[in-house]
Amino acid sequence: xxxxxxxxxxxxxxxxxxxxxxxxxxxxxxxxxxxxxxxxxxxxxxxxxxxxxxxxxxxxxxxxxxxxxxxxxxxxxxxxxxxxxxxxxxxxxxxxxxxxxxxxxxxxxxxxxxxxxxxxxxxxxxxxxxxxxxxxxxxxxxxxxxxxxxxxxxxxxxxxxxxxxxxxxxxxxxxxxxxxxxxxxxxxxxxxxxxxxxxxxxxxxxxxxxx
Numbered sequence: 001x002x003x004x005x006x007x008x009x010x011x012x013x014x015x016x017x018x019x020x021x022x023x024x025x026x027x028x029x030x031x032x033x034x035x036x037x038x039x040x041x042x043x044x045x046x047x048x049x050x051x052x053x054x055x056x057x058x059x060x061x062x063x064x065x066x067x068x069x070x071x072x073x074x075x076x077x078x079x080x081x082x083x084x085x086x087x088x089x090x091x092x093x094x095x096x097x098x099x100x101x102x103x104x105x106x107x108x109x110x111x112x113x114x115x116x117x118x119x120x121x122x123x124x125x126x127x128x129x130x131x132x133x134x135x136x137x138x139x140x141x142x143x144x145x146x147x148x149x150x151x152x153x154x155x156x157x158x159x160x161x162x163x164x165x166x167x168x169x170x171x172x173x174x175x176x177x178x179x180x181x182x183x184x185x186x187x188x189x190x191x192x193x194x195x196x197x198x199x200x201x202x203x204x205x206x207x208x209x210x211x
């Protein structure tokens with residue numbers, strides 16, 4: 001099974017296929033891999049020892065970033081994520097650690113989680129997707145219902161207190177108009193994050209792989 005895989009000059013970590021959202025646009029609805037990687041559907045969830053072993057199979061002199069992002073929401077396995085990130089920080093301190101997330105880890109864990117990323121993660125990238133809670137509910141279809149959008153915003157604001165860089169992302173035109181992008185930018189700025197507008201690429205734009 002594919003625990004880690006390469007995307008350009010980064011190594012990505014595929015911890016789980018579980019996700020609290022059922023996004024209408026998710027790439028995994030019609031594909032089993034990205035950027036030519038092996039299948040990202042897991043036979044089972046890897047142990048922390050397996051994750052570390054897979055991470056150590058790479059030559060980290062060649063890669064500048066480790067990204068927790070696969071075919072599921074990585075914070076579904078927050079303990080394993082943070083243990084693997086701590087290992088990377090200790091073993092390869094020059095490697096940047098990023099987490100790509102839907103921002104719902106507080107709801108997944110049932111408690112505040114942002115402070116747990118401190119000292120282990122350099123960047124958290126959160127899928128904002130829209131400035132409209134109703135649209136978010138319709139498009140992302142979170143299992144948590146209406147609680148999801150405000151929880152995601154709260155997590156972003158809290159994360160900005162503990163992590164050096166917090167990014168919130170939307171897809172550019174024609175998916176998200178310039179006017180809506182600016183409203184999203186205002187939200188991100190208010191929360192202490194920056195907005196990244198991802199380029200529209202049919203077929204891969206909506207994948208969780210956020211380069």
